[in-house]
Amino acid sequence: MFDFDMLGLAPTLNDALQRANFTQPTPIQNQAIPLALQGHDILGLAQTGTGKTLAFGLPLIDHLLAQPGKPAPKTVKALILAPTRELVNQIAESLRNLTQKTKLRVGTVVGGQSIGKQISFLSRGSDILVATPGRLIDLMERRAVDLSSVRHLVLDEADQMLDMGFIHALRKIAPALGTPRQTMLFSATMPKQMEELSQSYLTNPQRVQVSPPGKAADKITQSVHFLSRAEKPQKLREILSADMEALTLVFARTKHGAEKLMKGLVADGFNAASIHGNKSQGQRDRAIKAFRAGEINVLVATDVAARGIDIPGVAYVINYDLPEVPDNYVHRIGRTARAGREGEAIAFCAPDELDQLRQIQKLMKIEIPVASGTMPEFAEPKKTRNRGGFRGRKPQGANSTSKPAASKRRRPRRRPAA
Structure with missing residues (x-):
């Protein structure tokens, strides 16, 4: 037809x-x-x-x-x-x-x-x-x-x-x-x-x-792993090892981080390359061409590639680092599930990236399913302090008639010289 x-x-x-x-x-x-x-x-x-x-x-x-x-x-x-x-x-x-x-x-x-x-x-x-x-x-x-x-x-x-x-x-x-x-x-x-x-x-x-801004393609399966930064390298290798032949695009936040991550993967036997702002145009073109042809199956990139890769065969997009701008998450994961295919988007969320995750979920109006780990306790909204200066429940020995201890006055921090 x-x-x-x-x-x-x-x-x-x-x-x-x-x-x-x-x-x-x-x-x-x-x-x-x-x-x-x-x-x-x-x-x-x-x-x-x-x-x-x-x-x-x-x-x-x-x-x-x-x-x-x-x-x-x-x-x-x-x-x-x-x-x-x-x-x-x-x-x-x-x-x-x-x-x-x-x-x-x-x-x-x-x-x-x-x-x-x-x-x-x-x-x-x-x-x-x-x-x-x-x-x-x-x-x-x-x-x-x-x-x-x-x-x-x-x-x-x-x-x-x-x-x-x-x-x-x-x-x-x-x-x-x-x-x-x-x-x-x-x-x-x-x-x-x-x-x-x-x-x-x-x-x-x-x-x-044809779709609300901030909405990902319907055929993308999304998930998030809560883990520390130190645990990210091992988790990435576990995921890549589970499907060694699949084309996988891994996003890092910085040029240095992308290059370091790629070299570590190559040292561990993975067929990987990288593209970022420090690469020449020729190097970037060759890496994308090799990725499209299946000569390499892991491409590590910064957001320079979030909208510049149209390869229908990308099976996985892994957000090794969450982006600072939530819109970029949508563009990153849009590199999979192209041309009517299905794809999987996996996010790693370290404790210091919780705010980025919240902004992404707010933009997309969804809650990304948790694949492993639990959201750290400090991710919950902070409880309001009571008048006595205590959080939540009063400590033992405190009563309603006791006066709160005078709080020590903090010295203002001195600004470093410009």
Whole structure:
């Protein structure tokens, strides 16, 4: 059964979808594609792993196929902005698979790669350019790219771009774009700033939402282990040993922590690699390629990969460290249960991470099932002190007529010198 042909796409695109074994559109695609084909601006809200790339990519390609002529040197017809290099590469790969038998040129510009090669590519013009904002501004300042012909703008994972401070970059890029244009903004969450962003850059947008912000995919089984930090390494090895062939993505909080964890796993015989901000783009690309191909089965990452890995075969996501930002938990676990598959998300919670766990559960409006351990006693709300300065029950010998002992006055702490 092939249902994409009901959406009104060009026959060339329907053929490409069939070759890629895409048969039925996801809910976000079903709702967004017809509206985008009509030329509406789109505000799309959907959790990770629901097919947002095709939701904006298919109508974008359809519009470009209907436009005759090649792009002029240095010009761009459609611009897609994404927050990370990994996500830029992932989007570009998906679009190239759909444009293989067309004359459309899909290019990428990201930091960490040769700017000279990117200038050379841009000199010939691009139908679709997928870029990180920072590198794009570098190229604009060098007059290597002309954005005045852009008639289609896509902001993917816009909430993360806000978190990463790219709103200032967007304010530099937007005035250089052509008008009138169609703008599509896609995001997994909808913070207040996102409303302001949509009002600034979208015109009468059609809002498409297929799941509440902060909700994980339905096919993800979640659990949490309460344990000390010292117990985390052993618990991780137990879980990995139980299914040695499964593709497992492990999230650490820091670059140093991710690298140390990966090296420890390799020393213990696990087939592991890592990606984080201290790795070159080439190292990160090779690690993801090896992970996708099954050459390594454990990938340790920081949040640089929370939205940049689209590998349907990821069976487990392990939050070795809970993220500081609760939204990032949703994006992390969205790396599993992709393309209709099932997946498992496992969280480790040390005593000093209880607040992060509470914030995550509040955002998702669920209580994550406990797999092992118990929540420490101090995680309970503190009891209110009574007038006598005691917590809870009065100690033996205390009575209602006795006066509370005068509390000692604490000296104010001296602040260290700046």
